[in-house]
Every structure is written in structure tokens, then in C-alpha cells.
Amino acid sequence: MNQETKQCKKCNQDFILDSDDLGFYEKMKVPPPKVCPDCRFKMRAMFRNEIVLYNRICEMCEKSTISMYGSKSPYTIYCKDCWLSEKWDPFSYGKDYDPQKPFFEQMKELMSRVPKAGIFASEDVGPNINSEYTNFAGGNKNCYFIFNSGPNNEECAYSRGLILCREVLDSYFSNKTEKIYEAINVNLSSGIVWAQNSDNCIDSAFLLNCSNCHNCFGCVNLRHKSYHFFNQPLLRDEYQKRISEIIGSYKNMEKFRVQFEEFSMRFPRKENNNLKNENVSGDYIFESKNCHNSYEISFCEDSKFLFSNKRTKNCYDLIGHGRRSELLLECVAVGTSSDVIGSWWSTGSHDVYYSFALRSCEYCFGCDSVRNGKYVILNKRYNKEEYERIRLQIIAELKEKNLYGLYFPSELAPFAYNETIAQDNFPLSKEEAITQGFRWEDDIQKTEGKETMEPEKIPDHIKDVLDSITSEILRCVDCNRNYKIIAQELLFYRKMNLPIPRKCFYCRHQDRITRRGPYKFWNRNCAKCEKEITTNYSPNRPEIVYCEKCYQQEVY
Numbered sequence: 442m443n444q445e446t447k448q449c450k451k452c453n454q455d456f457i458l459d460s461d462d463l464g465f466y467e468k469m470k471v472p473p474p475k476v477c478p479d480c481r482f483k484m485r486a487m488f489r490n491e492i493v494l495y496n497r498i499c500e501m502c503e504k505s506t507i508s509m510y511g512s513k514s515p516y517t518i519y520c521k522d523c524w525l526s527e528k529w530d531p532f533s534y535g536k537d538y539d540p541q542k543p544f545f546e547q548m549k550e551l552m553s554r555v556p557k558a559g560i561f562a563s564e565d566v567g568p569n570i571n572s573e574y575t576n577f578a579g580g581n582k583n584c585y586f587i588f589n590s591g592p593n594n595e596e597c598a599y600s601r602g603l604i605l606c607r608e609v610l611d612s613y614f615s616n617k618t619e620k621i622y623e624a625i626n627v628n629l630s631s632g633i634v635w636a637q638n639s640d641n642c643i644d645s646a647f648l649l650n651c652s653n654c655h656n657c658f659g660c661v662n663l664r665h666k667s668y669h670f671f672n673q674p675l676l677r678d679e680y681q682k683r684i685s686e687i688i689g690s691y692k693n694m695e696k697f698r699v700q701f702e703e704f705s706m707r708f709p710r711k712e713n714n715n716l717k718n719e720n721v722s723g724d725y726i727f728e729s730k731n732c733h734n735s736y737e738i739s740f741c742e743d744s745k746f747l748f749s750n751k752r753t754k755n756c757y758d759l760i761g762h763g764r765r766s767e768l769l770l771e772c773v774a775v776g777t778s779s780d781v782i783g784s785w786w787s788t789g790s791h792d793v794y795y796s797f798a799l800r801s802c803e804y805c806f807g808c809d810s811v812r813n814g815k816y817v818i819l820n821k822r823y824n825k826e827e828y829e830r831i832r833l834q835i836i837a838e839l840k841e842k843n844l845y846g847l848y849f850p851s852e853l854a855p856f857a858y859n860e861t862i863a864q865d866n867f868p869l870s871k872e873e874a875i876t877q878g879f880r881w882e883d884d885i886q887k888t889e890g891k892e893t894m895e896p897e898k899i900p901d902h903i904k905d906v907l908d909s910i911t912s913e914i915l916r917c918v919d920c921n922r923n924y925k926i927i928a929q930e931l932l933f934y935r936k937m938n939l940p941i942p943r944k945c946f947y948c949r950h951q952d953r954i955t956r957r958g959p960y961k962f963w964n965r966n967c968a969k970c971e972k973e974i975t976t977n978y979s980p981n982r983p984e985i986v987y988c989e990k991c992y993q994q995e996v997y
Contacts, residue, residue, distance in 0.1 A: 449477035450843070451877070462745070465757055469770050469782065471846030478734060478746055478758075479867065481771070482960070484847065485760050486863035487854035487879060488773045488785050491577050491588040491601070492950065493861075495886045497559055499523055508559030509576060510855060511882065517556040524558035524810075531555060531810040535821030538807075544795075544835045545844070548807050549853050551819050552797060555809040557855070563762070565777055565788045566592040577761060577774065585929060586946060589749055589761060598930060599946045602737065602749065610933055611942075613953045614725060614737060622939055623949075625957050626714055626725060634688075634939065635698060637956060638714050646688065647701040650711065650996075658684055659701045661708040662996045671704055690902045691940035709985040711992040712967070712974040724958065724977050736960045748866075748960065758848070760862070762788075771848040783848050794832070795849065806832050857882035865951075866960045888923040892916040896943050903940050906931070910941065917945035967991055 443460040456477040466473050474481065490509040497508040499520035506520040523529075534555045539547060560576045562569055567580025574585050580592025587594065590603040597606055602614035609615060612624040621627060625637040627648075633639070636648035643655035651663045658680070659671040668680040675683070687693045715726040723735040732738060735747040741763070744756045753763035762776035769775055774786040781787055787799040796805050800812040806828075807819045816828035823831065839845035858864055858879035859871075871881045894913040900906050911931055914923050924945040934941065942949060958977045965980040966973055967988035978986045987995060 445473070447473070447475060447477075449480055450475045451480040452477060454479075462757075465745075465755075465770075466846065469757075469768065469846070471770065471782065472840060472843075474846060475843055476847060479961075481746070481758055481848065482748070482760075483863050483867055483877075483879075484849070484851060485758065485771065485773050486861050486866065487851055487856060487858060488849065489577075489760055489862050490856040490860045491862060492586075492947070493856075493885055494560075494574075494576065499559070500556070501528065506559045507574060509561070509860075510557060510559065511860075511884070511886065513884070514855060515553045516855065517554075518559050519556045521558055521560060521562050524556065525564070529556065531808075531812065532814075532817075532820055532822065534809070535817075536819050537821060538818055538831050538835070540834060540838075543842075544807065544838055545850055545853060547819060548795065548849075551807070552809050552853065552855070555797075555820070557810075558798065561774060561786060563591055563776075566764070583929075585927065596929065596933075598927070598933075599949065601950070608933060608936075610930065611946075611949055611953070613950075613957060620937060622933075622937060623953075625953055632937075634937065635694075635701075646684075647697065649701075649705050649708075656680060658687075659697065659704060661705045664996060671701075689904060689938045689940060691899070691943065692901050694940055706983060706985075709968065709987040709992060709995055710978065712976040712978075712986055712988055722975060723962070734962070770846065773848075782846065785849075794836075804828060806835060851878050851880075854880065856880075860885065865954050888914075889921050891923050899941050899943065901940065903934050903938060906934075906941060915941075915943075917948055918943045919948040920945065922947065969995075 445458045446455055448455055454477055458473050494507045495511045497506055497518050499506045500517050501519050501523040508518050510516050510518055563579025570582040572581045572584040575587050577588055578590045581594045583596050584594055585598040587597050588601045593605045594603045595607045597603055597609045599610050600612040603609055605617045606615055607619045609618055609621040612621050614626045615624055616628045619631045621633045623635045624633055627633055627636050628640045630642045632644040633642055634646040639648045639651040641653045642651055645654055645657040647659045649661045651660055653665045654663050655667045657666055657669045660669050668675050668677050670683055687697055713724045717728045718726055719730045721729055722733045725737045726735055727739040729738055729741040731743045732741050733745045737749045738747045739751045741750055741753045744753055746758045748760045750759050750763035752765055754767040756769040758771045759769055761774040764776045766776055766778050768780045771783045772781055775781050775784055777788050778790045780791050781793045783795040784793050785797050787793050790799050790802040792804045794806040796808040798810045802811055802814040805814050805817045808817050811817055811820055816823045816825055818831050836845055858874040858881055860882055874881050892914050894915055896918050910926050911928050922945045962975050962977055963979045964973055964975055968985045969987050969991040972988050974988045976986055978984055
């Protein structure tokens with residue numbers, strides 16, 4: 442296999458371009474990148490703020506709305522309905538391309554003038570019904586604070602990456618589940634509390650890598666088991682007696698959570714959590730083929746460097762969406778599209794370059810919020826010949842500056858590093874972020890010091906919690922941020938017999954990301970056969986990690 446070794450112009454680390462990479466870049470008619478995959482991910486991730494939301498006023502209808510853009514951002518903010526309406530014309534912001542000025546400088550000027558939708562609603566997968574407090578989500582009903590989720594979720598809250606779920610809270614990456622709490626990569630299951638990498642399970646708690654289990658508590662690597670307590674079988678009555686003494690109490694749940702974490706370290710983990718694939722590398726990859734260095738993807742083919750994508754084909758360097766798309770390069774939240782380079786939130790479009798929030802467009806370059814556009818540059822319409830002449834002129838400039846084929850420069854990012862999924866996946870200190878050329882936000886909207894009930898005053902058991910707790914302001918035991926319990930949430934805790942959480946959503950979300958593992962891969966050896974494996978368990982981590990073959994021999 443032909444390959445080239447390059448030195449990243451941002452971090453100076455070496456990275457490899459193989460023959461597949463070079464072939465894809467040739468197909469997309471872009472030069473091979475001079476920036477490594479990790480730095481390219483950060484550039485894209487700077488354009489994806491999922492969970493840091495602000496209270497804003499729509500500058501068209503003047504109604505209160507939520508927005509991923511803070512009050513200090515330079516943008517005009519519209520609520521979703523106003524932004525989608527015909528009451529304003531994106532073409533009215535069009536400007537002539539000036540060959541004497543850098544293209545990205547002109548793009549930044551355009552982006553600062555064109556109104557922005559406060560949140561990203563994935564309308565192409567269905568409308569959100571009574572689910573206003575969501576972002577990067579579509580096709581959901583009665584949901585609150587769910588992100589990168591849809592379609593067909595109902596009564597879900599405080600979660601990321603849900604599809605076809607009902608009554609799921611505090612979960613990450615879940616498909617076809619019901620009545621789930623504090624779960625990571627749990628699928629086709631019901632009545633599950635505190636679980637990870639498990640499927641087809643029912644009425645269980647504290648599971649890791651379990652399948653087809655029911656009524657199990659504190660179990661690891663079990664298959665087709667029932668009434669097991671910390672991997673030991675119990676009679677049904679004894680099992681239920683033990684569980685009844687634990688569930689519902691915060692003190693007891695925390696005690697057994699810590700005990701379970703210690704217990705689980707005695708058992709081997711599989712090198713990755715991939716399932717039903719052919720020729721893939723990465724983690725959390727499902728029913729995909731010929732995909733590499735990817736994370737949290739499903740039904741994808743012939744692609745590389747994907748993160749949180751579904752039903753994507755022949756694409757490189759993507760974050761989010763991707764449904765029914767091919768030949769995308771360096772895109773964020775682009776779907777139902779083809780032949781798109783360096784763009785953000787474009788749907789139903791093709792032959793689009795370095796554009797922002799387009800719908801049903803073709804042959805557009807450097808546009809913002811255009812809909813039904815053809816042969817458009819900087820929101821100004823051209824005939825085909827003039828469009829092509831200017832397009833080639835811009836590409837020549839970007840190639841000369843080694844920018845063509847990369848994502849937007851970080852100075853165009855509408856968010857600060859610590860507002861985005863960049864911080865979730867490649868955490869930096871403020872000083873590190875600024876040194877690397879990223880903006881940092883010190884005034885992320887939050888409330889502190891307004892609590893009306895201290896953590897120690899919250900009843901230990903859910904049975905003792907009064908309805909009035911929904912009127913109280915609580916304080917996170919980790920970060921001191923104030924948070925509230927909503928009525929939908931309290932109903933869920935009572936139904937599931939779960940205690941009130943002592944942490945805010947943001948800290949709970951970070952805990953889940955830590956348990957999920959990093960979007961980074963290392964070479965290490967299988968702890969049993971010593972075969973070299975690639976995994977997101979770094980060599981200095983204490984977990985016992987097996988290759989796929991040894992793991993299967995262990996659990997079956």
C-alpha cells in the first residue's frame with residue numbers, strides 16, 4: 442500500500458496518508474491535507490455547540506427563545522420558526538466577491554450579518570413536537586434537553602445520541618430502548634439503570650457488557666442470565682429482597698455504584714464495542730463496512746474519520762448527520778447531500794463549498810442560510826459561467842494558502858472551544874486553547890448561589906421526596922451550578938424508584954463521556970494472547986483488555 446508521512450502544520454506531529462486517502466482526495470479534487478486528523482477534528486468540532494444553551498430574544502418576533510449563541514456573539518438570532526419562515530430573504534445579504542480580499546475574510550463578514558437560527562432542528566428527519574429545549578435533534582416528541590438525537594424519541598431528557606427511545610433519561614448513545622437511566626451504548630432494552638455496552642436486557646441495574654439478561658444487578662460479561670447479583674445466581678425471592686434494599690436510596694445506590702466499578706475491573710473488556718461490521722476500525726461502530734478511525738457511527742460505508750454519523754457513504758472528516766449522503770469532505774451536520782466540502786448544516790444539497798446552513802441548494806460557494814439557491818457565491822446569484830469563473834478563482838486562492846480541502850479556519854467559528862464538543866473529546870485548559878488559536882468563553886450562562894435546598898437536605902429515598910421539589914433550586918455537588926428537577930423528571934424517578942441526582946446535567950454528561958472513553962486510539966497488546974490491538978484504552982489504563990477472539994472465548 443502506498444502511503445505518505447506528513448508533519449502536521451498545527452501540532453507538528455507526524456501522520457500518515459495511505460493510498461485510500463490519496464485516492465479520495467483526488468476524487469474530491471482537493472490537495473492532500475497538511476493537518477493531522479486530531480487537529481482537523483478540533484477545527485470541525487469548534488462549529489458544534491450541542492449543550493451550552495443561552496436565553497435569547499428572537500430579533501424578529503421578539504419572543505423568548507433558547508440559543509446556542511451567547512449574548513456576546515455578533516449574530517442576529519431568530520427563533521426556529523422565524524428563521525425557517527419566508528419573512529426574510531437570505532439573498533438580500535448578498536455581496537460581490539472581491540478578489541483583492543481573502544475569501545474567508547469576506548465569508549466572516551457575511552456570516553456576521555446573516556441571521557442565525559438559535560438552535561439546530563433536524564427537520565429533515567421530522568418535526569420536534571413539544572421539544573423546544575433540544576438541539577441537533579429532529580422527529581422527537583415531549584423531549585427535554587436531548588442532543589444529537591432523533592427521530593422517534595418520546596418522553597426523553599438529559600441525553601445524547603438517542604434513536605427510537607421512550608422514557609430514557611441521562612443516557613448516551615441508545616437505540617430502541619424504554620425506561621432507561623444512566624446508560625451508555627445500551628440498545629434494545631427496557632427497565633435498565635446504570636449500564637454500559639449492553640443489549641437485549643430487561644429490568645436490571647449496574648451492567649457492563651451484558652447481553653440477553655434480565656433481573657441482574659452488578660453484573661459483567663454475562664450472556665442469557667437472570668437473577669444474578671454481582672455475577673452470582675440467586676433464587677428469585679432472595680434477589681428481589683436484596684434489590685429492594687438498594688433501589689430508591691441515593692446513599693445505597695452510590696455505595697453499590699462504587700462497589701460495581703471496583704468489581705468490574707476484575708473482568709476483561711473487549712478491544713472495542715463494534716458490532717456486525719466488515720473491515721472497520723474505531724469504536725462504537727455498528728453495521729458498517731470499510732470505515733476507519735471512526736466513532737459512534739451506524740450503517741456507513743467506505744468512509745474515514747467519521748464522528749456521530751449514520752447512513753453515510755464515501756465520506757471523510759465528518760461530525761454529525763450524514764444520512765443518505767456521499768462524497769462529503771470536512772463537514773458538520775450535513776445530510777441528504779452529496780459533493781459538499783467544508784460546510785455546516787446543509788441539507789438536500791449538492792456541489793456546495795464552504796457554506797453555512799443551506800437547504801435545497803446546488804452549486805453554491807461561501808453562502809449563509811440560502812435556500813433553493815443555484816449558482817450562488819456569498820449569497821449573490823450568478824449565471825453558470827460567471828459562477829464557475831469566480832469559484833475557480835476562490836479555489837486557486839485557497840490552494841495557494843494550503844486551505845482548500847480543510848474546514849473553516851477557527852477564527853470563523855461561532856463558538857468558543859469550551860462551548861463545543863471539541864472540549865468534550867479533546868479537553869484543553871483555557872491557556873492551551875488560546876495558545877492553539879481557539880477562543881475561550883469565561884461567561885457561560887449558569888446560575889450559582891441561588892439554591893433553596895442544599896444537597897444534604899434532599900431526601901435520601903425517592904419515596905420521601907415531595908412534589909414541591911420541582912419548585913426548589915438545587916446545587917450540584919461537583920461544580921456548584923444550580924439546577925432544577927422538572928415534573929417529567931420527578932415522575933420518571935418515582936416510576937423507576939430512583940433517587941434525586943445530586944449533580945447537574947452538565948456534570949452527569951461529563952461523567953458519561955469519561956465512562957464512554959476518548960475519541961482516540963492506541964496500539965497495545967491483548968492481555969491474554971498478546972496480539973497487537975487498536976483500542977481507545979490507552980496502554981497505561983488499568984483495565985484488562987482482550988482482543989475480539991479472546992474476549993468471545995471468555996464470555997461464551
